Each structure stands twice: as structure tokens, then as C-alpha cells.
Amino acid sequence: MKLDITTLSENTAASPGILAEWGLSVLIETDTSTVLFDSGQSISASHNADVFRIDLGKINKIVLSHGHFDHTGGLKSILSRIGKDIEIIGHPDIWAAKCSYRPGREARNIGIPFSPEVLESHGARFNLTKEPVKIDDDIMTTGEIPMVTGFEEVDANMYVNEGEDLRPDQLLDDQALIINTESGLVVILGCAHRGIINTLYHAKQLTGVEKINTVIGGCHLMGATEERIMLTIASLKELGVSRIGVSHCTGLPAAAIMAREMGDSFFFNNSGKWITLQ
Secondary structure, eight states, X not given: OOEEEEXXXXXXXXXXXXXXXXXXXXXXXXXXXXXXXXXXSSSHHHHHHHHTTOOGGGOOEEEOSOSOHHHHTTHHHHHHHHOSOXXXXXXXXXXXXXXXXXTTSOOEEOSOSSOHHHHHHTXXXXXXXXXXXXXXXXXXXXXXXXXXXXXXXXXXXXXXXXTTEEEEOOOTTOOOEEEEETTEEEEEESOOTTOHHXXXXXXXXXXXXXXXXXXXXXXXXXXXXXXXXXXXXXXXHHHTOOEEXXXXXXXXXXXXXXXXXHGGGEEEOOBTOEEEEO
């Protein structure tokens, strides 16, 4: 199976002429499927697809990693380019009234910036489930990710607005995409709010495949303690991850430590990065 992975949107740009924007969008192309994983924050993914001369009309599935604006804000632009009805796979909680809150500050809305009706009028056909979804013989979503490590936790400043009350958001909608290749698993992370290592353990359990070839995407280690970062790196090595390309919410301090500790297996996965596997 041939596998091409193009990062259409990320915080930083890998080459001239493309847009960088806080968020993430990754296009996965195989012999049998073309899947868009997240849509970035606004216009960057569709703009960069034009620069790369990628026909977004060939996308046959969209997967949402979770219901935050920086992963879903480009949906309307993407859907208008696709120009047909298309299945969007996500967790039911993507439509929760998500917000960020810190004591002493007002809660800030960080959810999907469109209503379901608006997106459906542009061709979205939502498939919302807590369970893993098999897209084809080689590609599947993780569904809900169990919290099993002792050092990973969901951000304390994530909430769901329930009228007059704020409820802590456990980010149950956080999920990843798994691609099974002859070289091992390729795991695409959105933000890994429920932990990169929890996600990789779950991917192995779902597929029964031990080898993890490549991990790319957001690792959500912004503000993480050095202890958590080092425990994450130790677990990546124990899992035998061949290479890891970090993006978006990993955070530069964590990325710098990972680059130092992971050596040649580490790379920055920027907007415009293209990876191919045979």
C-alpha cells in the first residue's frame, strides 16, 4: 500500500508560499481512500491545497479529532471545495459547548464555530459515535481513548458550558487516526488531549499490531512538566516508535527536549510537510 500524508495546516510553515495558522489539518491518501483529518482554524488548509494543486474533491471521508475551533474552523471552506455530500466522522461530544476557563478570567468559547445545520447545508453528513470506525481495511479511528498511564491527564482549564455552570471537559471526543502499513502503524494525532501514550496503547490494542512506525500531530505538552515530558519520551522509546513528527500544541519547550532525546527519529511536522510510505 502506498501512503501519502500531507499536512495542509499547522502553526508553522515548512516552505515559502503557504499559510501557517494555529491548528491542524492532515490529508491522508492511500490506494483506496483519501481522508482529511481535521480542517485547521479557517482558510489555511484549502489555500494550501490550492498551492499544492491537491483536488479536495477526491476526499471521501473527513475525520474530526475533537470539537475545538482550531481543528474544525476550516470545515465550511473545505466542504465548499469538496462540492458533494461527505461523511464526517466524530464523537457525539464534538457539539458540546466547549470553553477554556481560568480563575479570574471570563470563559472563552473554543468549540466548533458553525452549527450542524450550516455544515449540513454544505454537504456534511455526520456519523457521530463513541466507537472506533473502520474506514477501510487499513484505516480506522480510535474512538474514545482510555486513560491508563499514571502521568497523562486532561487539561484542567477545559470546560463545557452548561448554562450557569461550567463542567470539566474530559475531552472524550479526543481521538486519533490509525493507518496499518507493512512497516507498522502510522498514528495521526489531533491534539492528544487524552495523552499521546494512552493513544498509542489504544491503537496497538485495537489493531493487534505491535510495531509503531510513525506518529505525527499535536502531543499537547504545552506547559507540561519536564517530568511528564521525560516520561512521555521514555514511553515512546519503550514502544519502539521509529519516528515522531510533532505539531501544533506540542509546545516548543517540549519539542526541543524531544528533539534532543529522540535524535534522528524526531522531526517537526509543519504546514506543507509531505511524507510518503510504500
